[in-house]
Amino acid sequence: xxxxxxxxxxxxxxxxxxxxxxxxxxxxxxxxxxxxxxxxxxxxxxxxxxxxxxxxxxxxxxxxxxxxxxxxxxxxxxxxxxxxxxxxxxxxxxxxxxxxxxxxxxxxxxxxxxxxxxxxxxxxxxxxxxxxxxxxxxxxxxxxxxxxxxxxxxxxxxxxxxxxxxxxxxxxxxxxxxxxxxxxxxxxxxxxxxxxxxxxxxxxxxxxxxxxxxxxxxxxxxxxxxxxxxxxxxxxxxxxxxxxxxxxxxxxxxxxxxxxxxxxxxxxxxxxxxxxxxxxxxxxxxxxxxxxxxxxxxxxxxx
Numbered sequence: 001x002x003x004x005x006x007x008x009x010x011x012x013x014x015x016x017x018x019x020x021x022x023x024x025x026x027x028x029x030x031x032x033x034x035x036x037x038x039x040x041x042x043x044x045x046x047x048x049x050x051x052x053x054x055x056x057x058x059x060x061x062x063x064x065x066x067x068x069x070x071x072x073x074x075x076x077x078x079x080x081x082x083x084x085x086x087x088x089x090x091x092x093x094x095x096x097x098x099x100x101x102x103x104x105x106x107x108x109x110x111x112x113x114x115x116x117x118x119x120x121x122x123x124x125x126x127x128x129x130x131x132x133x134x135x136x137x138x139x140x141x142x143x144x145x146x147x148x149x150x151x152x153x154x155x156x157x158x159x160x161x162x163x164x165x166x167x168x169x170x171x172x173x174x175x176x177x178x179x180x181x182x183x184x185x186x187x188x189x190x191x192x193x194x195x196x197x198x199x200x201x202x203x204x205x206x207x208x209x210x211x212x213x214x215x216x217x218x219x220x221x222x223x224x225x226x227x228x229x230x231x232x233x234x235x236x237x238x239x240x241x242x243x244x245x246x247x248x249x250x251x252x253x254x255x256x257x258x259x260x261x262x263x264x265x266x267x268x269x270x271x272x273x274x275x276x277x278x279x280x281x282x283x284x285x286x287x288x289x290x291x292x293x294x295x296x297x298x299x300x301x302x303x
Contacts, residue, residue, distance in 0.1 A: 002027045003051030003297075004224025009205035010038050010046040010194075022208055023048050026215050035061050036168070036197060037120065041081050044194030045205055053227035055281060055295040059269065060230045063198040064148060066165045069189055071176040073158040076186035078132070079118040080173030090186045092158045100160065103182045104150050107175065112142035116174050145170045159190070199230050227297070228271055228279040236271040237283065237291060244274045247283065247293045255289040269294065 010019045016037040024032045033054050035047040044067075049057045074092045077084035115121050117132035121140070131138060146167040154161040164175065173189050180187025196203075206223045214220035243253045266287035272280040281296035 002030050002221055002224065003053050004221070004226055005053050005056075005229060006048045006050060006211075006224055007200055007203055007205045008034075008046045008048050008211075009207045010043055011208060012043050013040055015040050016046060019046060019208070020048055023211070024050070026211050026220060033057055036065060038194060039081065039083075039173075039192065041083050041189070042192040042194060044192075045196050045200065046194070047197055047200065049227075050224065052297040053224075055297060056227050056231060058295070059234070059282065060197070060199075062168045063230075064165055064167055065170075065197050066163070066195040066201070067172050068153070068161070068163045068191075068193045068195055069172055069176060070191040071160045071162065071180060071187045072190045073160065073180055073183065073185050073187045075188060076177065076180075077188040079188075080116055080171075080177050081189040081192070084118070084188070088186055090184075092185050093183065095155070095183060097152065097155060100152055100155060100183065103179060104152060104162070106182065107179060108147050108150050110144060110146050113145045113171060113174055113178075114142045115140050116171055118173075119171065143169060147175070160187075163195075199232070226279065231271050231282070234269050234271045234282075235285075236273060238273050238275065238277075239280070241275055244272075244280060247272065247291070248280065248296060250293055252286060252290055252292045255291060272296075 006023060008019060008023060010016065016034050020032055020034045024030060027050055030051045031054060032048055032050040035049065035057050038044065038046055047060065074089055075086050076088045077086055115128070117137055118129045121128050123131065123138050128138070128140075147164055147170065149165040151163050152160065153163055160179075164172065172192055176187055176189045203225070211220050211223060214223065237255075239247065246253050266285055268285045270283040270285060270291060272283045274280055279297065282294045284292045284294045286292050
């Protein structure tokens with residue numbers, strides 16, 4: 001059974017869930033989940049956790065994401081991107097690069113953003129996009145996001161090419177619409193590519209066609225990163241054989257008081273390894289040397 005993290009280069013026209021199911025099929029139907037959705041229009045990095053690596057998805061789902069996107073000024077659409085129908089037009093003012101960059105500066109840092117109707121957020125058990133397709137609009141509370149960096153890559157005619165590094169929960173379609181509004185017009189996304197999800201910025205992505213070819217030639221597992229790869233920022237704890245057995249049975253253990261890695265601040269998550277360096281899963285510091293199991297890999301659980 002395959003376990004690991006695949007950095008898929010999702011093609012346009014495919015939903016994140018459809019991409020996940022294609023990947024699961026290539027790896028023999030193993031369980032899996034994607035970390036952060038991409039719209040069908042979007043391309044780029046979609047981390048997919050397979051097998052026991054699904055246990056670490058919660059540690060990376062809140063990571064920052066970097067996007068490159070194009071905003072067409074002058075027209076608003078129902079969805080905020082090119083998949084929606086045009087709903088309004090507005091003149092596009094003559095804009096200098098300096099004027100655009102001054103507006104972009106106001107979209108960095110901590111912000112509040114109203115989620116779009118065309119989103120998977122639910123109201124009364126119904127995804128908002130279903131309500132939107134039925135012509136129903138409901139109030140949505142603004143949610144906090146953070147844009148760490150936003151820069152203008154190109155400005156040609158009525159199109160802006162932008163790049164943003166932003167927090168989980170940022171709707172780039174809404175960001176594009178809001179930027180257009182501050183520029184005195186309307187706008188919608190015509191292209192969106194996720195360049196990376198932290199901490200995978202320097203890691204290569206794999207396309208579906210290349211994965212299918214790898215399956216035809218043998219085993220595609222070479223494309224997988226180990227489950228503990230994105231957890232390097234967590235303190236690592238090497239356990240003795242008796243300690244590992246106790247944790248794998250769901251018990252808390254006490255480490256020596258001078259073991260700095262085993263007793264950091266209470267509640268901090270830990271990477272757990274056995275005496276041979278095998279990754280066991282994620283633990284939690286309980287204070288005063290205590291280590292509690294949190295998400296352990298079934299593949300190493302005791303029989």
